[in-house]
Amino acid sequence: MSDLAALVAQQSLNGVYLGCLYVMVALGLTLIYGVLNQINFAHADFVTVGAFTAFFTATRFATKLLGLPDAAAYLVSIVAAFGMGALLGLAVNAAVFAPLRERGDELRPLIATIGVSVLLENAQLALFGPIPYQFDSPFARETIRVGRLFFSMQSVVVVGVSAAVIAALYAFLRFTFLGKALRAVAQDRETAGLMGINPGLLIGLTIVIASALAGMAGALLGPVLVLSPFAGATVIVKAFAIVIIGGFGNLQGTIIAGILVGIIEAFTVQYLGSGLIDLVVFVLLLAMLVARPTGLIAERKEENV
Amino acid sequence: MKRLGLTFLALVFSSLAQSQEIRIGVAMPISGPGSYFGVMDKEGIELALEQLKGAVNGHKLQVQYEDSACSPLQATNVVKRLLDQFKPHIVIGEECSDASLAIAPILNEAKVVQLNVGSVTMKLTESGYKYTFRIFPNAEQQSAPLVKVAQGVLKARTAVILHEKTNAGNDNAEGFKKPFEAAGGKVLATIDFGRDVNDFTAIATRIASLGKVDVLPTFALEGQQVRLSQALAQAKVVKGGGGSGVQMGSIWLPYGFDQKAGQASEGYVRIVQFDPNEKRKMVQDFVKAFKAKYGADKTPTHINAHAYDAILLIAEAVRRGAKDSESIREQFSKFKDVEVTTGRITFDAKGQTSDLSVVHFVETQKDLSWKALNWQ
Incomplete structure (x- = not known):
């Protein structure tokens, strides 16, 4: 393999790995928008809660209390973060979002997501303090080398979990009754209600799924992030950009855009400089808004989510 | 008449108490990604104050902490509020260079000493600020x-x-x-x-x-x-x-x-800038006191040490007769080989520590x- 080919292959691998992390964060955002037509500004904090849940599960509960080996403890922590995200979504929806939605006001739930974000951030600051935690995944310590290419076992876990989650989400939405009902609510909430579907329940389910995905994203990102109560904020702007580039509310578009942004970032670092990453990504975002405002995959309500 | 006399006495005592206070504003990041600086700074400051029993030469060291978040905008707001309400004689801060640069002109305009313990940018002490001092080696x-x-x-x-x-x-x-x-x-x-x-x-x-x-x-x-x-x-x-x-x-x-x-x-x-294993007595005393206060498993970092040193330097200035912002500035300017945990401090004409023993x-x-x- 020539030097250039090896370099291109290596940066492509790096980009796919990074892209998968972005996709995991962006999936929940796009899911909520697809069903509720609402942006969730607290999404970053759900990611952070997931990262902390995974950290404490992996380093305290699973290893010290259950006596699991490091690798198993980390895998358990991913499931725990998923569960914690779901619980948090359930609680926040019941306590804040659902009552506001019932009043029929669209602006208040949006503002409420900002309130929830500030609340979660400060609660985590009070609980965990501001000093960054060191979350090491045992898989990050293992480097796999194939010829001149290298990647960590952690990146295999991230790509594998992302692929499994995407497949499961797709299957849920396409082939299960709840998934079909959820898509019906996304297309037309009122008509879905007339067909006997409980929109409130399905909106709650959407928030729970999106929060669970955010929690899981936190577990995958934890060993990459500088883990502090503000950790999620470092990826959320990029996730918003991905959701817009992909087509707000469109799952396929979000997946393609996430991987694309990851690869573009890796090659920007190689050939333009890492200081220009944001410039390149947001120029792409603006170009997309001008040339194709509906995103990579044009928004079609019946195909979203 | 009696009431008038009591009011007069209260005013005299209040004014006396005010003049015997050295008010130290602390503008450090307590929130955001740089918040670990603020937490460690506070630990160092609290330890120094505890050891000094909160006073030097009869002057009470009064400290007010503010969260400047490593942000130029927030640091500016915080310092303006400190100047307006707390009326400090000296402000310790900020840690991040961008925020330190933002507050330097405000403090200098107000003729209040800025003691910087953690910013590296050259501009801080190269911009002609008369009231800015730094114990941290510049870039x-x-x-x-x-x-x-x-x-x-x-x-x-x-x-x-x-x-x-x-x-x-x-x-x-x-x-x-x-x-x-x-x-x-x-x-x-x-x-x-x-x-x-x-x-x-x-x-x-x-x-x-x-x-x-x-x-x-x-x-x-x-x-x-x-x-x-x-x-x-x-x-x-x-x-x-x-x-x-x-x-x-x-x-x-x-x-x-x-x-x-x-x-x-x-x-x-x-x-x-700070090696907890250094054999110097001052370092070992500091490490011992730090562990006694915050736990045996906690070793002080250079951030703890810098903040601790900042209070020691202010105390030293007060010991040498400083009682307000102007006299603190004068005493700082005269400092030569003042021993602190990170080394020895001698400020040059620009307010920059010039001793590379740190x-x-x-x-x-x-x-x-x-x-x-x-x-x-």
């Missing part, structure tokens, strides 16, 4: 020894400079690049990155594609440096990953970094312990 004072060690001790010919995109990062990078190239070294690339970058694999891949790199001076906050070191080791660029490059750094990293970065930090050569070099060993490097 040039850090970079010149780094170049000296890179070329003299490590025999480096090539370098890749890595730094965060801030005033401090830029100044450190420039401070290394110029003298390194002037002495015949070649800088293969200068790579900057924002504070929101989490994954450094692509950067490490790029560095690996640049050919043999002898040293990698790195200027970023601890969290990013941990990830960066691990990515460089994974790409076999640095010694910790089986490569030949030596990562070099300065006072950005607190004690404990090596344990967080793990094996990837092996061979890391860096400046530490610069110590260490190399991380295989077992993650430190080996002191002789560099002067």
Whole structure:
């Protein structure tokens, strides 16, 4: 393999790995928008809660209390973060979002997501303090080398979990009754209600799924992030950009855009400089808004989510 | 008449109490990614105040903490509020260069002393501010020894400079690049990155594609440096990953970094302004008192030490007769070889500490312990 080919292959691998992390964060955002037509500004904090849940599960509960080996403890922590995200979504929806939605006001739930974000951030600051935690995944310590290419076992876990989650989400939405009902609510909430579907329940389910995905994203990102109560904020702007580039509310578009942004970032670092990453990504975002405002995959309500 | 007399007495006592107070404003990041600075600063300050029993020469040391969040805007607001309500004689802060630069003109305009303990940007003491003092080595004072060690001790010919995109990062990078190239070294690339970058694999891949790199001076906050070191080791660029490059750094990293970065930090050569293992009595007394107050498993970092030193310096100024902002400034200007935990402080005409005894070099060993490097 020539030097250039090896370099291109290596940066492509790096980009796919990074892209998968972005996709995991962006999936929940796009899911909520697809069903509720609402942006969730607290999404970053759900990611952070997931990262902390995974950290404490992996380093305290699973290893010290259950006596699991490091690798198993980390895998358990991913499931725990998923569960914690779901619980948090359930609680926040019941306590804040659902009552506001019932009043029929669209602006208040949006503002409420900002309130929830500030609340979660400060609660985590009070609980965990501001000093960054060191979350090491045992898989990050293992480097796999194939010829001149290298990647960590952690990146295999991230790509594998992302692929499994995407497949499961797709299957849920396409082939299960709840998934079909959820898509019906996304297309037309009122008509879905007339067909006997409980929109409130399905909106709650959407928030729970999106929060669970955010929690899981936190577990995958934890060993990459500088883990502090503000950790999620470092990826959320990029996730918003991905959701817009992909087509707000469109799952396929979000997946393609996430991987694309990851690869573009890796090659920007190689050939333009890492200081220009944001410039390149947001120029792409603006170009997309001008040339194709509906995103990579044009928004079609019946195909979203 | 009696009431009038009592009011007069109350006014006299109140005024006396006011004049016998040294009001110290502290503007540090308590929220945001740099908040670990503020937490550690507070620990150092509280310990010093406790040891001084809160007073020097009959002057009570009154401290007010404010969260300036490493942000120029918030730091500006906080300092304006301090000036308006607390009326400090001196303000300790900020840690981040951008925020320190933002508050310097405000404090100088108000003729209130600014004591900086953690910013590297050259501009802070090069802008003619009469009331600004810094006990932290500036970018040039850090970079010149780094170049000296890179070329003299490590025999480096090539370098890749890595730094965060801030005033401090830029100044450190420039401070290394110029003298390194002037002495015949070649800088293969200068790579900057924002504070929101989490994954450094692509950067490490790029560095690996640049050919043999002898040293990698790195200027970023601890969290990013941990990830960066691990990515460089994974790409076999640095010694910790089986490569030949030596990562070099300065006072950005607190004690404990090596344990967080793990094996990837092996061979890391860096400046530490505070070495808790230093045998000097003042250092060992400080470490002992710190552990007694905050727990035996907690070793003070350079951030704790800087904040502790700041209070010691203010106390020393008061001991020498300072009682307000102007006299604190005068006493600081006269300081020569004042011993603190990080070394000895002598301020030059610009308010910058000029004694490089505060610069110590260490190399991380295989077992993650430190080996002191002789560099002067």
